[in-house]
Amino acid sequence: xxxxxxxxxxxxxxxxxxxxxxxxxxxxxxxxxxxxxxxxxxxxxxxxxxxxxxxxxxxxxxxxxxxxxxxxxxxxxxxxxxxxxxxxxxxxxxxxxxxxxxxxxxxxxxxxxxxxxxxxxxxxxxxxxxxxxxxxxxxxxxxxxxxxxxxxxxxxxxxxxxxxxxxxxxxxxxxxxxxxxxxxxxxxxxxxxxxxxxxxxxxxxxxxxxxxxxxxxxxxxxxxxxxxxxxxxxxxxxxxxxxxxxxxxxxxxxxxxxxxxxxxxxxxxxxx
Amino acid sequence: xxxxxxxxxxxxxxxxxxxxxxxxxxxxxxxxxxxxxxxxxxxxxxxxxxxxxxxxxxxxxxxxxxxxxxxxxxxxxxxxxxxxxxxxxxxxxxxxxxxxxxxxxxxxxxxxxxxxxxxxxxxxxxxxxxxxxxxxxxxxxxxxxxxxxxxxxxxxxxxxxxxxxxxxxxxxxxxxxxxxxxxxxxxxxxxxxxxxxxxxxxxxxxxxxxxxxxxxxxxxxxxxxxxxxxxxxxxxxxxxxxxxxxxxxxxxxxxxxxxxxxxxxxxxxxxx
Numbered sequence: 001x002x003x004x005x006x007x008x009x010x011x012x013x014x015x016x017x018x019x020x021x022x023x024x025x026x027x028x029x030x031x032x033x034x035x036x037x038x039x040x041x042x043x044x045x046x047x048x049x050x051x052x053x054x055x056x057x058x059x060x061x062x063x064x065x066x067x068x069x070x071x072x073x074x075x076x077x078x079x080x081x082x083x084x085x086x087x088x089x090x091x092x093x094x095x096x097x098x099x100x101x102x103x104x105x106x107x108x109x110x111x112x113x114x115x116x117x118x119x120x121x122x123x124x125x126x127x128x129x130x131x132x133x134x135x136x137x138x139x140x141x142x143x144x145x146x147x148x149x150x151x152x153x154x155x156x157x158x159x160x161x162x163x164x165x166x167x168x169x170x171x172x173x174x175x176x177x178x179x180x181x182x183x184x185x186x187x188x189x190x191x192x193x194x195x196x197x198x199x200x201x202x203x204x205x206x207x208x209x210x211x212x213x214x215x216x217x218x219x220x221x222x223x224x225x226x227x228x229x230x231x232x233x234x235x236x237x238x239x240x241x242x243x244x245x246x247x248x249x250x251x252x253x254x255x256x257x258x259x260x261x262x263x264x265x266x267x268x269x270x271x272x
Numbered sequence: 273x274x275x276x277x278x279x280x281x282x283x284x285x286x287x288x289x290x291x292x293x294x295x296x297x298x299x300x301x302x303x304x305x306x307x308x309x310x311x312x313x314x315x316x317x318x319x320x321x322x323x324x325x326x327x328x329x330x331x332x333x334x335x336x337x338x339x340x341x342x343x344x345x346x347x348x349x350x351x352x353x354x355x356x357x358x359x360x361x362x363x364x365x366x367x368x369x370x371x372x373x374x375x376x377x378x379x380x381x382x383x384x385x386x387x388x389x390x391x392x393x394x395x396x397x398x399x400x401x402x403x404x405x406x407x408x409x410x411x412x413x414x415x416x417x418x419x420x421x422x423x424x425x426x427x428x429x430x431x432x433x434x435x436x437x438x439x440x441x442x443x444x445x446x447x448x449x450x451x452x453x454x455x456x457x458x459x460x461x462x463x464x465x466x467x468x469x470x471x472x473x474x475x476x477x478x479x480x481x482x483x484x485x486x487x488x489x490x491x492x493x494x495x496x497x498x499x500x501x502x503x504x505x506x507x508x509x510x511x512x513x514x515x516x517x518x519x520x521x522x523x524x525x526x527x528x529x530x531x532x533x534x535x536x537x538x539x540x541x542x543x544x
Contacts, residue, residue, distance in 0.1 A: 003324035005317070010333055012359035013352070018340050019333030019360055020313055022320040023369065024300070041292055045277070048294040052275035061282055061291030068290050080285070087284035088291060097295065 001026050004096070027099035029125075029241055030092045033060040034085055034118075036109030036133075037144065040067040044106075047230050051237050056104075059092040063111070065144070077141045078114070082121075085114045089122050101125065104240065106233065109133045109190065109218065110144075113168050116198070120171035126240050127172075128180040128233060131190045131218055132198055137167050157194050163201035172201040179205045180236045182213060182229065189218040209236055273298050276368070299371035301397075301513055302364045305332040306357055306390075308381030308405075309416065312339040316378075319502050323509050328376075331364040335383070337416070349413045350386070354393075357386045361394050373397065376512070378505065381405045381462065381490065382416070385440050388470070392443035398512050399444075400452040400505060403462045403490055404470055409439050429466050435473035444473040451477045452508045454485060454501065461490040481508055 004025040009016040031051055033044040041060035048058035062068060063084050065076035072080075093100040104126035107115030112132030119127060135147055136156055147153055163173040172179070179202050183195045195210075202208055211232055216225040276297040281288040303323055305316040313332035320330035334340060335356050337348035344352075365372040376398035379387030384404030391399060407419055408428055419425055435445040444451070451474050455467045467482075474480055483504055488497040 001325045001327065003321045005321075008363065010356075010359050010363050012336070012356050015336075015341075017334050017336055017356055017359070018313065019331055019363070020317060020320070021364075021367070022317065022324040022330040022332070024324050024327050024329070028296070041290065045292060045294065048292070049275045049277075052294040052296050053273045055273065055296050057296070058294040059291055060294070062289050064284070064287075064289060069287075084282075084284050084289055087282050087289070091280065091282050091291070092293075095293070 025096060027102075028097050029056045029102040029104060030095065030098035030100070031056045031058045031104040031106060031237070032085075032089055032092050032115075033058065034088075034105065034107035034111030034115045035060070035063060035066070036107075036111045036131075038066070039108070039111070042067075047233065050230065050234055054234075054238060054241055056237070056241065057092065057095055057098050059088055061088045063114075074145055075143050077143055078135065079141050081110075081144065082114055082117060085118050086121060089118060093122070104128065104237065106130075107132065116168040116171050116175075118171075119175045119177075120167075124175075125177045126180075126237075127175060127177055128182070128236065129198065130182040130229060130233075131184050131187055132168070132181075132194070133190060134161065134166065134168060134194045134197060137165075157191050160193055160200070161197040163197075163203075166197070169197055169201040172198055172205075173203060175202065176204050176206055178207040178240055179209065180233070181208065181210045182232060183211070184216040184218055184220065184225075185212055185214050186216065187218045297368065299374075300369050301328045301374040301376060302367065302370035302372075303328045303330045303376040303378060303509070304357075304361055304364050304387075305330065306360075306377065306379035306383030306387045307332070307335065307338070308379075308383045308403075310338070311380070311383070314339075319505065322502065322506055326506075326510060326513055328509070328513065329364065329367055329370050331360055333360045335386075346417055347415050349415055350407065351413050353382075353416065354386055354389060357390050358393060361390060365394070376400065376509065378402075379404065388440040388443050388447075390443075391447045391449075392439075396447075397449045398452075398509075399447060399449055400454070400508065401470065402454040402501060402505075403456050403459055404440070404453075404466070405462060406433065406438065406440060406466045406469065409437075429463050432465055432472070433469040435469075435475075438469070438473075441469055441473040444470055444477075445475060447474065448476050448478055450479040450512055451481065452505070453480065453482045454504060455483070456488040456490055456492065456497075457484055457486050458488065459490045 002025045003022050006021040008019045008021055010019045035043055041062050044060040048060050052058050063081045065073035103124050105115040105124050106128040108130040110133045112129035134157055163169040213228050220226050220229055274297045275294050278293040280291045280293055282291045307315055313334050316332040320332050324330045335353045337345035375396050377387040377396050378400040380402040382405045384401035435441040485500050492498050492501055
């Protein structure tokens, strides 16, 4: 594990003495949370804290047109929001504690759609999509709100879309990492055909974990649904991180035999 | 493992969006390095980086009268330097990543003497003393340099000193943590009687690791001696940390079976 130095001044008797703090600088997985249309980073903070506790650096953020920039909601386009996601990704991937080769993208609905597209623009190892939305490629720079005018989008989402015909699906088709795909049983916004299109597109994924959340709606509006999704995401992240190269363990139990060295410990674990 | 939030602004298209970084906040052992008379923090930085890489937060610093405050060398007293050590300890123990119940003190010569005394003023779990010096309790506020006038100190160090009669030894006698005591075989400054006095004083230590470094002088002036001490200290710290409650592991090997969950892994390790 690398370390990093920080020069400090220590106050004593009205003066200062010089000191150097030397801290471990592990390279941890980074997890980017992309909220859905009408949502905000707030929805993800509790989940982010649980995943951070596994030994990840998490970043949740507000897409333009939401929270502090709500007045832009009528004018913001997919291009604008994709640029938000890229900017957030770049902040996370360049964080001093983050291993840029171990980034997870977690998105819901519109955020899942953007996260899927992001995999074609930035490296990601893991992709967790909950009820990912789907839009026709055309009108890319039109305000996102306007994409919902008329019945065209509704019709589009009722049919199986070929990966080649859609930007988000093309990205999934080219994605080689691990995918978690979560469907809500009673999703009133994202029909099963959309989930099936994502599922069929992801032919090159290193692993696919597809789960249906029973008795849930698109927004996971009751607390039990929220909990079910959190548990699912957390368990998937745990599995992914354990198989990965880095990570902080949870606090160890006091060891009854302190003579058992770290190397022996690790060997036992890896041979088990 | 607890986590901590950091609110950030993410620049995009000439504006900002709000984000929250959520990071793991493990509680790590803290290690305080106290250099000897005439030394400086620089001597400890390489060692500090190696120990930080084990998953510790290390702090090395310059005692008053050294490095940046060299002009005070003629006037600085043990009281002044002890206050330096306390101030540095307090900075370390209050660091956000440090578990204040898991502090190691590492001192050489005069720094070992001060570190021993510090255990009577601040909690410490581990105490590593290399060629610790010994001074009579009297003249506590006299400039440290003056303690070496005449032969009195030389004579004092040739005899076995009872723990009750010396502040540093009293501290060692009352210390319940783990001790590493390192002697240089050809120490021209600290006679064996001083090491023996420390050894005899430490009757309540949780563990005692006493080692002689063969073919070495007081200052470990050649590189092989430095390496030998570093190896000794590093191995001792590893043993202490593994038996402790917290710590970051070194980077894990890629696991061939990523389905083996974290819980199973830990159980295997702890039953081994």
